[in-house]
Amino acid sequence: METLPEKTNRLPQTLPEKRQSAAVLLYSGTAKAIEVRRAMVELPEVAKALTPVEKYIFVASTKKQIAEIDDETLIAKTGQMFRFIAMDVGFIIPTENRDDWTYICTRLLDLLKRYYSQLTLSEVKLAFELLITGELDDYLSKDRDGNAERRHYQQFNADYFAKVLNAYCRKQNQVIGKAYTALPEPKKELSPEQIRYYRNQSVMTCLMCFMRYKYTGRLVFGLTDEMFVYNWLFGVGLADEVKETEDDRKEAYNRFLARAARGFVNEFTVYHVRKQGTQSPEIDYTAFEVARRKEIKRTFDRMIKDEIYIYHYLRFEK
Numbered sequence: 001m002e003t004l005p006e007k008t009n010r011l012p013q014t015l016p017e018k019r020q021s022a023a024v025l026l027y028s029g030t031a032k033a034i035e036v037r038r039a040m041v042e043l044p045e046v047a048k049a050l051t052p053v054e055k056y057i058f059v060a061s062t063k064k065q066i067a068e069i070d071d072e073t074l075i076a077k078t079g080q081m082f083r084f085i086a087m088d089v090g091f092i093i094p095t096e097n098r099d100d101w102t103y104i105c106t107r108l109l110d111l112l113k114r115y116y117s118q119l120t121l122s123e124v125k126l127a128f129e130l131l132i133t134g135e136l137d138d139y140l141s142k143d144r145d146g147n148a149e150r151r152h153y154q155q156f157n158a159d160y161f162a163k164v165l166n167a168y169c170r171k172q173n174q175v176i177g178k179a180y181t182a183l184p185e186p187k188k189e190l191s192p193e194q195i196r197y198y199r200n201q202s203v204m205t206c207l208m209c210f211m212r213y214k215y216t217g218r219l220v221f222g223l224t225d226e227m228f229v230y231n232w233l234f235g236v237g238l239a240d241e242v243k244e245t246e247d248d249r250k251e252a253y254n255r256f257l258a259r260a261a262r263g264f265v266n267e268f269t270v271y272h273v274r275k276q277g278t279q280s281p282e283i284d285y286t287a288f289e290v291a292r293r294k295e296i297k298r299t300f301d302r303m304i305k306d307e308i309y310i311y312h313y314l315r316f317e318k
Contacts, residue, residue: 032222037176038062040183049182053135054175060122061172067117077121078109085128091156104156111158116165127168139167141263166262196317203314206232210310213300219293230292236313239299244291249278252286 040046041062050058066074082105086093094100112124130136137148140163152160190198205222206229213219221229233239253273260270273280303310 034062034065037179040179043183045182046179049178050175053130054178056126057123057130057172057175058179060120060126061176063120063122065118065120066112066124069121074113075109078112079105081121081125082108085125086156088128088132089152089156091152092154107158108161111161115162116169119165119169123168123172124165127164130168130171131164136164136167136171139170139263166264170264200316202228203232203316205229207310207314210300210303213297214304219297219300221293226289226293226296230296232313233296233299238303238308238313239295242288242292242295244287246278248290248294249283249287251290252283253278253280255286255290256280256283 037058041059046058047055069077083093094104112119116124127136131140131150134148134150137150140148140150143149149163205225209219209221209225209229230239230242234241256265256273259265260273265273269282273282276282302308
């Protein structure tokens, strides 16, 4: 693929080893999604499975995420990027009052940092390129004539940006899913060293999640961290069994409605979930996740209050 990210020392250099490493990362559940994609980007199976446009989308998703960029750099880069995007889509940049354009840029940057920090700046630029070429038409709302609503009506604002980026995210999810499907499953037999490494990674994940919560009050989990942390707490007898409440189902229902409002759920599913409310089976797993997170927080709070020495409950393999 084009414009590949820098290689890291962690990945083997031979193609079979790269293939196996990427597959292990994907199926182990211990790595962040972006780390998996960065390991997959050089694999020929992934390149063959994607169209030229899809390759650009996949490669763009492996760059440095907005959340990883410091504010000074972000302000400098987005200022120019917003100007170029405005020119591409035909928006007339205000010249009489420079404060208007400054406000637009500040507002859009806040939007990116708050709601789209998992994207890369390359993806933001690519989203509007795909908009112009019609690649996002299937993911945009339709006007009264049934055509994709691409126009900005001289409103280069948060609503317009969110509409385009939400459409891009749906397209991106489809592309990434296609790439994952192309990746072969890892060999079933892992070496003792690999087994030890991934087990210790899971233990370290549990330790870091607890320490972060203890000293910052922030309960932050990666892609599958929450599952590993709860299973550990329950396995050592610190956490209770997850029991969801009606409040958990209400929160899960509200999360579903929020996703539906952003266009991530088809109208048929939305209709049936609204009809059944908090009793809809569609929100069962989300309700379980809400209850599980609350149980983890309650357990962490008890551990901190009782001054439990966490290392007595962690087992690193040597």
